[in-house]
Amino acid sequence: MLRGCFAEAGLGGNAASAKKVDELTYFGTRRVVLPRQDWVEMLPRQEMVFCQTWKPSILVKAHDQDQRKKVSMFKCTQFLPFLEALFDDPDTARKAARIATGILQGRSPRLSEIAREMGGNEAANYKMIQRFLEDSDLQTALLRLFQEEAPFLIGDPTEMPRPQAKQSEYVGTLSDGETKGYWLMILATPYHGRAIPCGFVDYSSKTINQDATSRNQHHFAAFRQIKELLGERPLVLDREFSYLELLENLTVEGIHFVIRLKVGPKFCDREGKEVALSIQKGETRTINKIFYKGKVFVNVIGRWKEGFSEPMWIMTDLSAEKGLELYEQRMKIEETFRDLKSLLNLHKLMNKRRTLMEKMVALVLIAYSIALILGERLRSELFPEGCRKNLLFSGPFIALKLKPALSPPILAHAHSSFRQLILPVRYNV
Numbered sequence: 001m002l003r004g005c006f007a008e009a010g011l012g013g014n015a016a017s018a019k020k021v022d023e024l025t026y027f028g029t030r031r032v033v034l035p036r037q038d039w040v041e042m043l044p045r046q047e048m049v050f051c052q053t054w055k056p057s058i059l060v061k062a063h064d065q066d067q068r069k070k071v072s073m074f075k076c077t078q079f080l081p082f083l084e085a086l087f088d089d090p091d092t093a094r095k096a097a098r099i100a101t102g103i104l105q106g107r108s109p110r111l112s113e114i115a116r117e118m119g120g121n122e123a124a125n126y127k128m129i130q131r132f133l134e135d136s137d138l139q140t141a142l143l144r145l146f147q148e149e150a151p152f153l154i155g156d157p158t159e160m161p162r163p164q165a166k167q168s169e170y171v172g173t174l175s176d177g178e179t180k181g182y183w184l185m186i187l188a189t190p191y192h193g194r195a196i197p198c199g200f201v202d203y204s205s206k207t208i209n210q211d212a213t214s215r216n217q218h219h220f221a222a223f224r225q226i227k228e229l230l231g232e233r234p235l236v237l238d239r240e241f242s243y244l245e246l247l248e249n250l251t252v253e254g255i256h257f258v259i260r261l262k263v264g265p266k267f268c269d270r271e272g273k274e275v276a277l278s279i280q281k282g283e284t285r286t287i288n289k290i291f292y293k294g295k296v297f298v299n300v301i302g303r304w305k306e307g308f309s310e311p312m313w314i315m316t317d318l319s320a321e322k323g324l325e326l327y328e329q330r331m332k333i334e335e336t337f338r339d340l341k342s343l344l345n346l347h348k349l350m351n352k353r354r355t356l357m358e359k360m361v362a363l364v365l366i367a368y369s370i371a372l373i374l375g376e377r378l379r380s381e382l383f384p385e386g387c388r389k390n391l392l393f394s395g396p397f398i399a400l401k402l403k404p405a406l407s408p409p410i411l412a413h414a415h416s417s418f419r420q421l422i423l424p425v426r427y428n429v
Contacts, residue, residue, distance in 0.1 A: 076101045078406065081415045082370045085422055086141050095132050096141075098125075100367040107400055109349040109364045130356075138362035139199070145369055146198040146229050148424040150189035152236045152258070152326050153198075155222065156337050157185040160202075160347055170354035172206030182207070184346075184361065185222055188336060190329065192376045194394060195336040196421070197365040199225050202358060216245040223255060229425065234258050234318060236330045242315070247296040251317070258323040258330075261300075261313040268294055279304050279311045286320045299323065335394065343400045344368055368396065373421075374406070374414045375399030381410060 076098050083093040083100065102114035102125075115125035161181040165171040174181045182204035188195035201222040208214065223235060234256035242262050250257050267275040267290045277300065279285045284303045292298050292315060301320035304311035316323030340346040346364055351357035375395025382404060383390035398404065 078411055079104075079370060082418050083366075085415075085419045086144055086366065092132075092136055095128065096136070096363070096366075099129055099132060099363060100370065103344065103364055103367040104371055104400060107343060108345050109360055111351075111360075133356050133359045133363075136359065138359045138366070142197065142362040142365055143199055143225065143229075144422045144425050145196050145366070146226060146425050147189040147191065147196060147421055148229075150233065152190070152234050152330070153226065153230060154188045154190070154195055154330055154333070155185055155219070155235055155237050155241065156188070157183050157219075157240055158337055158341075160184050160349070162350075165350070165352075168352050168354075170202065170204055170207050170357065172204030172208075185219065186337060186340075186365070187222055187226060190333050191372065192395060193333055194339065194372055194376075194396065195333050196369045196372060197336075200358075200361060200365070201225075202354070202361070207354075214245070216243065216249070219246055220249045223250070224253075227253065227255065230255060232256065234316070234323075234326065236326050238330075244293050244295055247292060247298075251296055256317055258314060258316040258318065258326050260327060261315055263310075265313075265315075266293055267291060267300065277302060277313055281311075282306055284324075288320060339394065339396045340364070340368060343371075343396055370418070371396050371399040373417050374410075377410050377414045377417070378404055378406075 079101050080094060080097040083096040084090065087093040087096060098118055099114060102117040103109065106113045106117040108114060108117075111126055111129050112122075115122045115129060118125045159174050159181055160183065161174065161179050162168065162171045163180050165180055171180050171182055173179065174183075182202055184200055184202050186197050187199040188197045199222060201218050203215065203218040208218070219241065223230075235250070236258045237260070239260050239262045242259050242265065247257070247259075261277075265277070267277065267287075269275055269290055272294070275287060275290050277287070279302045281304045284301065287300045290298065290300060298315040298317060299320040300313060300315045301324045302311045302313040303324060312327075314320070314323045314327050318326075344364055344367070346361070349357060349360055349364070351360055372395050375398040377395075378398050379390060379393060379395050382398070383393065393402070
């Protein structure tokens with residue numbers, strides 16, 4: 001089949017000059033892809049073939065006469081239905097769609113780069129973004145992305161370096177004691193091996209000192225935002241959250257938790273005798289009804305997998321086995337928070353005012369969620385289940401890096417998925 005394609009393209013039926021190629025059928029259209037795993041945007045009834053220099057050289061006509069109409073990625077009109085479902089005001093939704101398109105097109109949270117990608121007058125775009133941030137309640141819109149069907153909520157703190165921000169009001173120093181920056185703790189629910197953000201809090205050494213608050217109060221403030229939506233769902237948290245004050249707050253508020261332990265925690269039984277957390281490699285051990293630091297009643301489970309240098313211990317107010325199951329699910333979706341830095345460069349966000357920074361974070365998280373839902377739909381269409389690329393490429397990577405064309409059926413399915421996700425929550429938030 002490929003020989004005919006290359007003959008029509010003037011290669012004399014010999015594909016050797018373009019190295020070995022693979023063939024993929026997508027909506028009836030043949031697409032030629034070289035060993036390099038970069039994709040090119042599909043053109044109507046045509047395809048790009050790349051030569052060894054990786055420069056576009058030859059257009060190969062697709063033979064299928066029943067090619068479906070496609071629209072290119074990152075068109076504002078294609079993102080508008082997502083934002084109309086999220087915002088009550090149509091004009092706000094239209095502006096949000098333009099800005100979100102610029103965020104995804106430029107893969108940047110910086111206002112100047114977003115304004116450039118929006119098309120038209122860059123200076124006017126910049127001012128429009130600033131006015132939009134001042135006037136919009138973006139954190140409430142973000143909260144509407146909480147999934148009613150989610151089995152648990154994830155909290156993940158990440159460092160946001162700002163080495164050049166010497167005068168920003170909210171920037172302190174990070175854990176190394178030297179680098180300027182702040183912490184961003186994102187709340188999210190699991191979705192197709194990644195997670196959809198629905199809230200966050202930011203804090204730094206500087207804001208904690210200014211507000212006479214502690215890290216615990218900032219963490220719990222984030223959880224309080226979504227307490228009513230949480231219901232019986234547990235928070236599934238990493239080691240940063242295994243400290244007594246937070247556990248006491250969660251217990252008082254009736255919020256379920258699953259938390260990985262740091263090394264060396266102290267536990268005791270009902271009589272006050274110390275309980276040692278000891279385990280052999282390859283074992284799983286459960287210890288029920290013990291007290292964390294003599295204060296909080298928990299169940300604990302440890303597992304030491306072969307090939308790991310140390311065991312993993314989990315404490316929870318659920319059954320120990322359920323806690324381990326949920327935490328292992330969480331471990332599989334931690335890449336979401338790396339996606340936000342590697343694909344959308346969230347760590348490069350620059351705003352002098354804290355309130356504008358927070359609104360911009362919310363908008364970037366909303367844009368990421370749209371890319372995630374679109375990308376997951378594209379992944380299921382482009383790469384069948386069990387295909388190596390289905391496992392290798394995440395939805396956000398496909399949408400933001402590979403940028404394949406969008407067909408009307410894919411857009412319609414993604415719009416529907418997005419509406420179904422937020423409608424149960426929208427009228428409660």
